[in-house]
Amino acid sequence: MKWWLAAFLVAAAMASAQFVSWYPPGAVIINAYPINTTTFSEYYKNAAYYYVQEGLAFRGSEKERSAVMSYLYQACRYVAVEPLNVTSTECGRVYVRANIYCSSDGRSWLQLKWLSLRFAAYVSYVEVVNAAGNFTTPVGNFSGAAPAGWYLHVSTRTVVKVPPTNTSLYVEYDRLAKTLDEIRAELGRALANSTALGSLVRQLSEKVKALSEEKAKLEELLRQREQVINALNAKIQAQGDEIDNLKKKLDEALARNNALLKRMEELNKTHSAQVSQLQAKLAQLQSQLSAAKEEGSGGAGWLIPVLFIALAGIAVAFVYIRKRQSEQ
Numbered sequence: 001m002k003w004w005l006a007a008f009l010v011a012a013a014m015a016s017a018q019f020v021s022w023y024p025p026g027a028v029i030i031n032a033y034p035i036n037t038t039t040f041s042e043y044y045k046n047a048a049y050y051y052v053q054e055g056l057a058f059r060g061s062e063k064e065r066s067a068v069m070s071y072l073y074q075a076c077r078y079v080a081v082e083p084l085n086v087t088s089t090e091c092g093r094v095y096v097r098a099n100i101y102c103s104s105d106g107r108s109w110l111q112l113k114w115l116s117l118r119f120a121a122y123v124s125y126v127e128v129v130n131a132a133g134n135f136t137t138p139v140g141n142f143s144g145a146a147p148a149g150w151y152l153h154v155s156t157r158t159v160v161k162v163p164p165t166n167t168s169l170y171v172e173y174d175r176l177a178k179t180l181d182e183i184r185a186e187l188g189r190a191l192a193n194s195t196a197l198g199s200l201v202r203q204l205s206e207k208v209k210a211l212s213e214e215k216a217k218l219e220e221l222l223r224q225r226e227q228v229i230n231a232l233n234a235k236i237q238a239q240g241d242e243i244d245n246l247k248k249k250l251d252e253a254l255a256r257n258n259a260l261l262k263r264m265e266e267l268n269k270t271h272s273a274q275v276s277q278l279q280a281k282l283a284q285l286q287s288q289l290s291a292a293k294e295e296g297s298g299g300a301g302w303l304i305p306v307l308f309i310a311l312a313g314i315a316v317a318f319v320y321i322r323k324r325q326s327e328q
Contacts, residue, residue, distance in 0.1 A: 060121025076102035
């Protein structure tokens with residue numbers, strides 16, 4: 001396992017920044033009970049053992065003694081001793097000067113010397129030292145300082161001594177563990193946000209895909225519409241050209257018509273003059289024919305047929321001219 005992973009696991013294991021009072025690793029749990037305010041007794045292998053707390057004295061009244069003994073009976077269901085000096089007597093008794101530790105539940109241990117911090121009737125020297133962390137003991141809770149003794153780190157289950165054990169290392173572990181928990185929580189939130197973001201991205205991707213397909217369809221429709229428009233524009237252009245050609249032809253036809261009308265006017269004037277001349281000629285011939293009939297002489301008899309022929313010719317010419325005028 002890599003060192004950083006091991007450190008990570010240790011930091012994670014030390015998530016709680018709390019120490020609980022404990023007994024020394026070299027102490028022995030015994031089946032003893034208090035017989036007075038400073039002494040415990042045990043009968044072991046046909047010998048009576050008396051364990052006396054080193055450096056502790058009781059100076060209280062009988063009433064205080066009774067109250068302390070009631071407390072000890074409750075607080076010392078479990079007893080551990082750290083022997084300092086052993087003395088034997090001829091009568092089979094063994095006196096042991098020791099540090100005595102009591103616990104009511106086996107989870108938090110009281111060093112008997114600390115009783116002076118709880119009861120004014122006790123006299124002992126208890127060193128309170130600065131130590132980083134929170135410390136829970138039967139005589140009170142401490143933060144940033146603790147009575148000298150042995151403690152159990154709640155998270156690592158490591159037994160340490162204060163002093164001289166440097167508890168700041170464990171506190172640093174606790175700080176790192178808390179930071180790690182915060183990072184884990186932030187990571188969890190980030191993962192949740194990432195999941196939501198991933199779902200949103202998928203939805204947006206599907207929407208973008210649908211919009212892209214719709215865009216492609218619209219582009220195809222626009223392309224087809226552009227083709228239709230171009231075809232219509234070409235057709236309109238062709239029709240425009242055809243209209244221009246028709247207008248040109250119409251202008252030419254109008255010009256020819258105007259020329260024909262002018263020519264007709266001239267012809268009408270000419271024909272009118274000819275008709276007038278023929279009418280005058282016809283009237284003259286009719287007059288001559290009437291005069292010839294009246295005379296009825298043999299020398300002028302030949303003139304009558306000639307006048308009829310001339311009159312018929314004039315009539316034919318008159319009819320022809322009128323027909324030509326009607327045709328024009």
